[in-house]
Amino acid sequence: MIEKAYRYRFYPTPEQEKLLRRTLGCVRLVYNKALHTRTEGWYSRQEPIDYKQTSAMLTQWKKQQELQFLNEVSSLPLQQGLRNLQKAFANFCAGHAKYPNFKKKRSGGSAEFTRCAFRWKDGQLWLAKCAEPLPIRWSRTLPENCEPSTVTVRLDASGRWFVSLLVDDHTVKALPQIDKAVGIDLGVTSLIISSDGEKVANPKHFKRLRHKLRKAQKVLSRKVKGSNNREKARQAVARLQAQIADSRKDFLHQLTTRLVGENQTIAVEDLAVKNMMKNHKLAPAIADVSWFELVRQLEYKCQWYGRTLVKIDRWFPSSKRCGNCGHVVDELPLDVREWDCPECGTHHDRDINAAKNIKAAGLAVIVCGANIRPERRKPIGQLRNSRSAAEGSVVEGERSRNLSR
Numbered sequence: 001m002i003e004k005a006y007r008y009r010f011y012p013t014p015e016q017e018k019l020l021r022r023t024l025g026c027v028r029l030v031y032n033k034a035l036h037t038r039t040e041g042w043y044s045r046q047e048p049i050d051y052k053q054t055s056a057m058l059t060q061w062k063k064q065q066e067l068q069f070l071n072e073v074s075s076l077p078l079q080q081g082l083r084n085l086q087k088a089f090a091n092f093c094a095g096h097a098k099y100p101n102f103k104k105k106r107s108g109g110s111a112e113f114t115r116c117a118f119r120w121k122d123g124q125l126w127l128a129k130c131a132e133p134l135p136i137r138w139s140r141t142l143p144e145n146c147e148p149s150t151v152t153v154r155l156d157a158s159g160r161w162f163v164s165l166l167v168d169d170h171t172v173k174a175l176p177q178i179d180k181a182v183g184i185d186l187g188v189t190s191l192i193i194s195s196d197g198e199k200v201a202n203p204k205h206f207k208r209l210r211h212k213l214r215k216a217q218k219v220l221s222r223k224v225k226g227s228n229n230r231e232k233a234r235q236a237v238a239r240l241q242a243q244i245a246d247s248r249k250d251f252l253h254q255l256t257t258r259l260v261g262e263n264q265t266i267a268v269e270d271l272a273v274k275n276m277m278k279n280h281k282l283a284p285a286i287a288d289v290s291w292f293e294l295v296r297q298l299e300y301k302c303q304w305y306g307r308t309l310v311k312i313d314r315w316f317p318s319s320k321r322c323g324n325c326g327h328v329v330d331e332l333p334l335d336v337r338e339w340d341c342p343e344c345g346t347h348h349d350r351d352i353n354a355a356k357n358i359k360a361a362g363l364a365v366i367v368c369g370a371n372i373r374p375e376r377r378k379p380i381g382q383l384r385n386s387r388s389a390a391e392g393s394v395v396e397g398e399r400s401r402n403l404s405r
Contacts (some may be wrong), residue, residue, distance in 0.1 A: 001168045001169070001170050002169050003149075003151075003166060003167070003168055003169070004167060004168050004170045005164045005165065005167075005170075005173060006140070006142060006164065006165045006167065007162055007163070007164045007165075008136045008137055008138060008162065008163055008165075009136075009139075009159065009160060009161065009162055009163075009359060010134050010135055010136040010137060010140060010162070010163050011135050011136050011137070011162055013132065013135070013404055014133065015035065015131075015132075016130055016132065017161075018132065019073070019129060019130060020075055020105045020111070020127075020153060020161075021155070021289075022072065022076055022156070023073040023074065023111050023153075024108075024109035024111055024153075024155060025105070025109075026045055026069070026070050026073045026078060026103065026108070027075075027077050027078060027105045027109065027110075028109050029070075029083045030058060030061070030070070030078045030081050030082065030084055031081045031082070031084070031103055032102045033057075034057065034058075034081075034082055034085050035085060035100055035102060036102075037049060038054070038085075038089070039059065040047060042404075047272055048082070050083055050086065051083060051085075051086040054059040054085070054086075055079065055082055055083050056225065057080060058070075058079070058082065061205065062244075068356075073129065074117050074118040074127075074129055075115060075130035076111070076113060076114050077111040077112055077113060077117065080111075080112040080113075081111075081112075084112070085100060088100040089299060097369070100134060101279065106157060106234065107145075107157055108154065108155040108156045108157050109154070109155055109279070110152055110153065110154040111151070111152070111153050112151075112152045113127055113128065113150070113151040113152070114149075114150055114151060114392065115149060115150070116235070117151075118146055118148075118151045119317040120147050123142075125148075125151065125163070125165075127151070127153070127405070134147065134163060136163060139291075141166065142167060143167065143169050143170065143171045143189070145170075146168065146169060146170070146267075147167065147169040147186065148165035148166055148167050149166050149168070150165075150166040151165055151166075152164040152166075155401070156238070156242060157234075157238035157241070157242070158235055158238035158239045158241075158242045159235055159238075160242070169193040170303050171307075172305070174305055174306025175260075175261065175305045175306055175307070177242040177264055177306070178263070178264045180262065180263050180264055181192050181263060181264060181265035181267070181359060181362070181363060182193035182195055182196060182262075182263045182265070182266055182267070182359060183268075183355045183357070183358035183359025183360070183361075184265045184266065184268045184269075184355060184358065185269070185318065185319075185351050185352075185354040186200075186269060186271065186289070186291050186294070186356040186358075187269070187289075187351055188202060188282070188285045188286065188289060189201075189202060190202060190351065191203070191255075191294075191296075192229065192255070192287055193351035193352055193354070193355050193360070194234050194355055195355040195356045195359040196385070197352055200255065200350070202253055202288075203247075203287055204249075204287060204288060205244050205247045205248045206244055206284070206287075206288040206318075207288065209240055209243065211246055212240055213237065213240045214245075216233070216237045216240055217237055219233050219236070220233040220234055220235070220236075220237050221306060236336075242354045244274070245379060248288070248290055248293075249293070251292050252293055252297055254299065255294070255295060256301055257298040257301065260298065260301045260305055260307050261305075263365070264307060264308065264311075265307070265308045265309075265310065265362065265366065266298060266302065266308070266309050266310070266362075267310045267312060267359050267361065267362025267365075268295055268309070268310070268311060268312065268358065269311070269312050269314060269316070269318065270295075270311040270312060270313060270314050271291055271314055272314055273286065273291050273292045275404060276376070281360065283300065295311075305399075308366065310362035310365050310366060312358050312361050312362060312365075315345050316357075316358075316361060317334055318351070318353075318355075318357040318358050318361070319350055319351075319354040319357075320332045321353075321357050321362060322341040322343065322344065322346060322348065322353070323343065323348065323356040323357050323360070324344050324346040324352050325342055325343050325346070327342065327343040327344070329341075329342070332350070336350065337349070337350050337351075338350060341357050366401075
């Protein structure tokens with residue numbers, strides 16, 4: 001059984017909105033106070049403060065006269081905010097994330113309600129201290145005999161309310177196995193290039209609304225800080241940014257669902273997107289295509305539906321390797337989109353050749369567990385000289401990073 005979140009938009013009544021905004025504000029306040037306390041304790045006194053100590057501090061904060069309003073909302077979202085802070089510090093210490101940041105009011109906010117803080121009955125949801133059920137716009141129905149274990153209420157920067165219901169979805173089952181594999185090369189002009197020769201054009205969601213967004217941001221910059229007109233202008237900018245993000249996410253969901261449904265094995269590159277974003281000339285285009293989100297969706301959808309996703313190491317020279325004879329050229333600039341192999345004379349489309357090499361390397365990993373990551377020496381063995389990398393094991397290649405893949 002797989003945990004799956006169903007997100008819906010809802011339109012709260014004035015009383016519900018007042019309570020929810022107060023809850024989000026209290027969650028934000030407790031989170032920021034705990035973060036400040038933990039930061040100050042460490043840098044001032046070298047004192048590590050964990051979740052248990054901040055939970056005890058929350059009890060004391062509720063007794064203070066100036067923080068009595070913390071008792072007006074449910075206590076469970078406040079405790080869950082402290083748990084989220086503890087998880088953020090754990091990710092930071094493990095090197096998976098940056099140091100936690102303070103939450104800002106203009107970003108909206110979220111509150112997580114565990115099982116004791118809401119009631120689910122007859123397809124309706126009551127949150128703690130709410131007299132009426134949330135007026136949810138049911139865009140799709142929940143699976144039968146599924147009850148939410150966690151409810152997350154979120155207010156985005158544009159003023160929209162969303163609720164996410166986490167359920168154990170028994171309807172998600174593995175798809176029938178098929179005998180088809182595909183290699184995918186990620187690009188900018190074309191979002192993906194498959195080993196079958198298919199090129200999916202980049203929809204360029206940001207570029208489509210760039211001029212409108214620029215105009216709205218210029219209007220925002222002229223407004224007086226703290227005024228009502230500035231808040232209206234800020235929401236106009238947030239609505240455009242939300243439109244870009246929603247259209248991008250919708251396109252990626254449709255694309256990844258189709259890829260998972262049509263292929264049993266999918267091989268992709270494990271790109272260092274964070275490092276590639278340091279190139280300021282390519283950063284806007286890379287951010288718009290959202291490579292990381294595409295691979296993330298492929299990863300969990302393959303897990304859901306019984307498919308296999310293989311990540312090829314970023315050092316594998318997929319673009320510079322001839323898919324026919326295995327020869328690796330020394331240099332292949334970004335502006336060279338087609339090239340001829342100096343060994344066998346085969347003419348290659350740069351992207352399609354890279355996708356075929358990624359597919360061959362992925363199949364080699366599945367069949368014989370070959371190591372794709374090259375060592376500090378020249379390539380040797382079958383992968384360099386064989387006509388197909390899938391026919392033999394993949395051995396060490398040349399350590400030359402190809403940022404143009």
